[in-house]
Amino acid sequence: DVKVTQSSRYLVKRTGEKVFLECVQDMDHENMFWYRQDPGLGLRLIYFSYDVKMKEKGDIPEGYSVSREKKERFSLILESASTNQTSMYLCASSQLDKDYGYTFGSGTRLTVV
Amino acid sequence: AQSVSQHNHHVILSEAASLELGCNYSYGGTVNLFWYVQYPGQHLQLLLKYFSGDPLVKGIKGFEAEFIKSKFSFNLRKPSVQWSDTAEYFCAVNAHNYGQNFVFGPGTRLSVLP
Numbered sequence: 484d485v486k487v488t489q490s491s492r493y494l495v496k497r498t499g500e501k502v503f504l505e506c507v508q509d510m511d512h513e514n515m516f517w518y519r520q521d522p523g524l525g526l527r528l529i530y531f532s533y534d535v536k537m538k539e540k541g542d543i544p545e546g547y548s549v550s551r552e553k554k555e556r557f558s559l560i561l562e563s564a565s566t567n568q569t570s571m572y573l574c575a576s577s578q579l580d581k582d583y584g585y586t587f588g589s590g591t592r593l594t595v596v
Numbered sequence: 597a598q599s600v601s602q603h604n605h606h607v608i609l610s611e612a613a614s615l616e617l618g619c620n621y622s623y624g625g626t627v628n629l630f631w632y633v634q635y636p637g638q639h640l641q642l643l644l645k646y647f648s649g650d651p652l653v654k655g656i657k658g659f660e661a662e663f664i665k666s667k668f669s670f671n672l673r674k675p676s677v678q679w680s681d682t683a684e685y686f687c688a689v690n691a692h693n694y695g696q697n698f699v700f701g702p703g704t705r706l707s708v709l710p
Contacts, residue, residue, distance in 0.1 A: 525702035587640040
């Protein structure tokens with residue numbers, strides 16, 4: 484069974500901390516994505532990557548960065564966490580042929596206090 | 597820019613009632629269309645998808661959706677809902693010249709009363 488694994492289900496961090504959210508997929512997918520999910524706003528794209536070492540800004544990249552050193556791993560970094568970054572973070576991956584859709588991880592619920 | 601709207605924020609139905617969730621998108625070119633479902637405490641799962649051919653597509657668990665190109669719509673339907681269909685439903689669109697990214701709607705929460 485194909486899988487996207489996010490390292491933490493729940494995280495609580497303090498304002499100003501540097502936060503790392505990890506995502507690993509075992510499907511040899513080329514594309515990986517980070518979204519945040521907020522009530523009433525749906526999923527908003529933060530960053531995405533179509534290949535190793537490649538990254539592109541999504542719709543709401545401010546306050547975030549990413550790293551993709553290996554094909555299977557895509558990390559989201561909050562440089563200095565703020566309370567407005569409290570959210571559910573979802574990682575997804577897809578094949579180059581996007582007709583197959585995304586496979587999502589279970590999500591990381593981050594609370595910044 | 598692409599955008600996706602979903603008509604209802606929260607829908608409440610009794611078991612055996614029929615369901616229709618609306619989805620409209622703004623992009624005028626060739627699109628791929630998807631419905632995802634998120635059951636309480638679970639990750640998002642693909643319900644069904646359309647990328648060509650018959651505009652009426654069937655998905656898992658008795659769901660279907662109809663693509664009406666002239667209305668830029670992709671509404672989700674189920675003739676008779678069950679309590680287990682309680683979930684949040686997201687419509688997503690990918691435009692063929694927009695790369696690999698999907699744009700998601702804000703979601704519709706469905707509550708089915710037993």
